[in-house]
Amino acid sequence: MAAAVASAGRLLRLRAAQAERHWRRLRGAGLAQGFLQPASAGKDAVQTRHVTHFTFQPDPESQDHGQTQKMNLFQAITSALDNSLARDPTAVIFGEDVAFGGVFRCTVGLRDKYGKDRVFNTPLCEQGIVGFGIGIAVTGATAIAEIQFADYIFPAFDQIVNEAAKYRYRSGDLFNCGSLTIRAPWGCVGHGALYHSQCPEAFFAHCPGIKVVIPRSPFQAKGLLLSCIEDKNPCIFFEPKILYRAAVEQVPVEPYSIPLSQAEVLQEGSDITLVAWGTQVHVIREVASMAREKLGVSCEIIDLRTIIPWDVDTVCKSVIKTGRLLISHEAPLTGGFASEISSTVQEECFLNLEAPISRVCGYDTPFPHIFEPFYIPDKWKCYDALRKMINY
Amino acid sequence: MAIAACATRVLGQSRGLGQVALLLLRWPGVRGLARSNPHRQQQQTFSSLDDKPQFPGASAEFIDKLEFIQPNVISGIPIYRVMDRQGQIINPSEDPHLPQEEVLKFYRSMTLLNTMDRILYESQRQGRISFYMTNYGEEGTHVGSAAALDSTDLVFGQYREAAVGAAYAAKRANTNRVVICYFGEGAASEGDAHAGFNFAATLECPIIFFCRNNGYAISTPTYEQYRGDGIAARGPGYGIMSIRVDGNDVFAVYNATKEARRRAVAENQPFLIEAMTYRIGHHSTSDDSSAYRSVDEVNYWDKQDHPISRLRHYLVSRGWWDEEQEKAWRKQSRKKVMEAFEQAERKLKPNPYLLFSDVYQEMPARLRKQRESLAQHLQTYGEHYPLDHFDK
Numbered sequence: 001m002a003a004a005v006a007s008a009g010r011l012l013r014l015r016a017a018q019a020e021r022h023w024r025r026l027r028g029a030g031l032a033q034g035f036l037q038p039a040s041a042g043k044d045a046v047q048t049r050h051v052t053h054f055t056f057q058p059d060p061e062s063q064d065h066g067q068t069q070k071m072n073l074f075q076a077i078t079s080a081l082d083n084s085l086a087r088d089p090t091a092v093i094f095g096e097d098v099a100f101g102g103v104f105r106c107t108v109g110l111r112d113k114y115g116k117d118r119v120f121n122t123p124l125c126e127q128g129i130v131g132f133g134i135g136i137a138v139t140g141a142t143a144i145a146e147i148q149f150a151d152y153i154f155p156a157f158d159q160i161v162n163e164a165a166k167y168r169y170r171s172g173d174l175f176n177c178g179s180l181t182i183r184a185p186w187g188c189v190g191h192g193a194l195y196h197s198q199c200p201e202a203f204f205a206h207c208p209g210i211k212v213v214i215p216r217s218p219f220q221a222k223g224l225l226l227s228c229i230e231d232k233n234p235c236i237f238f239e240p241k242i243l244y245r246a247a248v249e250q251v252p253v254e255p256y257s258i259p260l261s262q263a264e265v266l267q268e269g270s271d272i273t274l275v276a277w278g279t280q281v282h283v284i285r286e287v288a289s290m291a292r293e294k295l296g297v298s299c300e301i302i303d304l305r306t307i308i309p310w311d312v313d314t315v316c317k318s319v320i321k322t323g324r325l326l327i328s329h330e331a332p333l334t335g336g337f338a339s340e341i342s343s344t345v346q347e348e349c350f351l352n353l354e355a356p357i358s359r360v361c362g363y364d365t366p367f368p369h370i371f372e373p374f375y376i377p378d379k380w381k382c383y384d385a386l387r388k389m390i391n392y
Numbered sequence: 393m394a395i396a397a398c399a400t401r402v403l404g405q406s407r408g409l410g411q412v413a414l415l416l417l418r419w420p421g422v423r424g425l426a427r428s429n430p431h432r433q434q435q436q437t438f439s440s441l442d443d444k445p446q447f448p449g450a451s452a453e454f455i456d457k458l459e460f461i462q463p464n465v466i467s468g469i470p471i472y473r474v475m476d477r478q479g480q481i482i483n484p485s486e487d488p489h490l491p492q493e494e495v496l497k498f499y500r501s502m503t504l505l506n507t508m509d510r511i512l513y514e515s516q517r518q519g520r521i522s523f524y525m526t527n528y529g530e531e532g533t534h535v536g537s538a539a540a541l542d543s544t545d546l547v548f549g550q551y552r553e554a555a556v557g558a559a560y561a562a563k564r565a566n567t568n569r570v571v572i573c574y575f576g577e578g579a580a581s582e583g584d585a586h587a588g589f590n591f592a593a594t595l596e597c598p599i600i601f602f603c604r605n606n607g608y609a610i611s612t613p614t615y616e617q618y619r620g621d622g623i624a625a626r627g628p629g630y631g632i633m634s635i636r637v638d639g640n641d642v643f644a645v646y647n648a649t650k651e652a653r654r655r656a657v658a659e660n661q662p663f664l665i666e667a668m669t670y671r672i673g674h675h676s677t678s679d680d681s682s683a684y685r686s687v688d689e690v691n692y693w694d695k696q697d698h699p700i701s702r703l704r705h706y707l708v709s710r711g712w713w714d715e716e717q718e719k720a721w722r723k724q725s726r727k728k729v730m731e732a733f734e735q736a737e738r739k740l741k742p743n744p745y746l747l748f749s750d751v752y753q754e755m756p757a758r759l760r761k762q763r764e765s766l767a768q769h770l771q772t773y774g775e776h777y778p779l780d781h782f783d784k
Contacts, residue, residue, distance in 0.1 A: 090561070117564060123594055128553050128587030132595075135557020139546075141564070143557065155583075163551065173750045177554075208751050208759075232753040261756065309756040 052190065052242065053378045054282040058249040059219060065252035074244040076218035076251045077106040080225040081144065083255035085114045088142050093119045095129055095146030103148060104185055104244050130156035130182060134164050137177035144229060147184040150238055151198040164234040165209030178232035186214065186238035187279050188330050188376055193369035199331040201307045204236055205340060211235040211260055212307040216281040218249045223258030224305065231260060240278040263311035265318065269300035272324040272389060275315060275341060277304040280328050287382040297390055307337055315341065316348045323354035324389050328377050333361040355392035358385045468621035471668055472648060473638035477697055479705025488643055492712050498539060498642055499707060500721065502531035502700050507725045511733060516677040520737065529672030532699030533604050536645025540653055541572060548573040552588030559597035563660055570653045572600040578609025580623045589630040592662035600652045601664045604639065606671035611684040627664035639667030640699040743783040
């Protein structure tokens with residue numbers, strides 16, 4: 001039997017080798033020009049996938065929240081969800097594929113730990129997921145809904161905007177769905193193309209009644225997600241998918257919360273204010289270093305964290321000090337959230353401005369596939385805009 | 393075949409082919425060879441010699457005749473009724489045998505609603521309220537179903553998906569409550585209904601979907617709303633227990649809802665009740681239905697098959713009601729509605745600054761500023777606003 005298996009194995013390897021020679025012959029014959037051939041830029045030129053446009057910068061370990069553990073972003077999310085289900089018996093998690101652990105592993109282990117009535121799959125229907133979540137929340141139970149990609153949130157747009165956001169208002173506070181939190185992977189990932197890369201925060205910024213929150217790191221994610229879950233208003237929590245594995249930090253094991261609607265000044269500076277959220281925070285951090293080295297410019301870096309209601313005071317206070325503002329986001333320029341920030345800041349800080357407010361954003365196109373490296377507002381584009389502002 | 397030959401040399405003549413086929417079946421991508429082998433031994437769980445279908449997606453037998461299922465709309469799902477049009481019980485075993493007081497309560501509720509409708513419709517015509525929708529002809533569906541519920545049950549006037557979420561939470565909380573969700577045959581076309589049905593069935597929720605099929609969605613008749621056998625026929629498609637009832641027969645509505653409620657809570661599954669009825673009135677005060685239907689059609693239902701008339705015949709035949717009581721009650725109910733209306737009319741409208749309340753649980757800074765700006769605006773321009781009608 002073993003011999004048979006071994007022979008079969010040898011036979012198949014023989015087959016594979018034959019196939020390989022077959023292909024090599026094809027290539028040699030010029031029949032497969034441009035087909036399965038490596039990039040022709042030298043003998044060791046293999047076309048690698050484009051490297052990431054940022055370097056994740058972990059924050060120093062927090063001393064204030066007890067014992068910490070090394071976690072990446074998705075593990076920090078799991079930890080937050082675990083804490084939530086442990087201390088709130090009404091809390092349930094649901095969405096497509098969450099039962100086995102989720103396509104990004106954010107819910108691994110939770111169904112086994114808390115039971116199938118608390119962590120469960122739903123049919124493939126985003127409006128159903130959100131509508132169902134609203135109903136759970138209306139009874140007072142905690143509903144944590146997952147939308148598999150932020151790109152798919154649009155079928156649920158009516159439920160979010162017309163139902164969730166207005167539930168408390170239209171009933172004169174008789175009813176509410178404040179215990180609803182919607183989570184969704186968000187942002188560019190290198191190869192996501194049109195429907196796995198979107199940043200839809202601007203669509204929701206225009207909707208009074210909900211909160212929209214975007215973390216830059218595992219530590220921020222756990223604290224902000226727990227705040228969203230505790231918050232008495234329906235919240236959307238976007239998770240930068242490119243950071244799920246790439247971002248690793250020491251994260252407290254116990255629950256803790258980071259306040260919503262508070263921007264964070266990551267680095268103080270005097271010449272220009274840089275504002276971003278999510279992955280883009282790491283891009284502007286690098287831009288700040290470049291500015292210091294090459295131009296001797298001192299940047300103040302702000303992570304907005306909550307998109308709505310947003311922390312107008314922190315941003316304006318900073319611009320009053322520096323006189324210059326650069327806002328950067330992956331989402332397209334026109335109607336992107338930078339326009340709201342820009343508009344408000346020029347209203348509040350007009351006389352303090354030394355230069356027009358700059359927005360470095362994605363182009364007004366759908367998120368492209370093969371052209372992603374040219375589309376995204378990378379550090380070079382941000383650096384160039386910064387340079388122009390300094391020289392204005 | 394080369395592989396089979398090698399295997400034969402290795403394993404011996406008689407076993408060669410079979411063993412190789414066995415091995416080949418385990419290696420993905422080599423099924424072609426295995427299929428062509430007539431002497432294959434099967435060790436896998438599914439035997440292709442056994443002819444039952446094994447598809448995970450359906451539990452059904454094979455059929456070797458090409459036949460499309462014909463949707464049955466000529467002879468659709470039958471309509472359950474208890475009383476004939478003269479209010480006589482048809483099958484005594486279906487009589488709910490409700491006590492006199494309760495049936496009188498049904499009657500008074502339906503007629504009070506009818507009285508309120510007339511007065512409020514008129515008041516809109518007089519400009520005293522802005523908009524109204526009457527219930528003419530459908531009083532049986534409201535009262536019959538409501539009477540079958542417990543006072544702690546949850547009622548959703550629309551919002552199908554949220555109703556399902558509430559039912560799920562009620563199930564988890566073990567409170568023996570049912571959720572009932574009302575909607576028309578027009579609303580049943582929305583994606584919401586599809587999502588609601590599917591989630592209710594897959595997540596095993598104690599919910600009653602109550603569809604009022606009144607023949608029109610504003611001006612759209614049922615022939616333009618759907619082509620299948622109404623809404624009841626959709627239920628089985630989702631795996632939902634379904635029934636069609638005579639919505640103008642308050643006892644039929646009561647019986648069906650009562651039984652659905654009992655089983656929905658006991659068995660944690662959804663029920664679909666399609667109550668057939670007719671919208672005697674216009675869609676709303678903004679509608680004149682003579683534009684799309686004949687007065688004769690409306691009169692037929694008003695005169696020949698009205699839920700209030702049928703119940704009155706039942707009451708009269710039992711000696712529980714007469715002409716004198718009818719006259720007295722009409723006067724009393726009219727007086728009741730008029731008094732309530734006039735009292736409400738005298739009240740001032742709420743303070744305009746409540747415009748800003750309950751958007752969120754707590755008022756964000758930005759909204760506070762906007763409320764301030766309205767206050768300042770009214771200080772200067774208040775004379776152009778109807779402030780006299782509003783609370784200070």
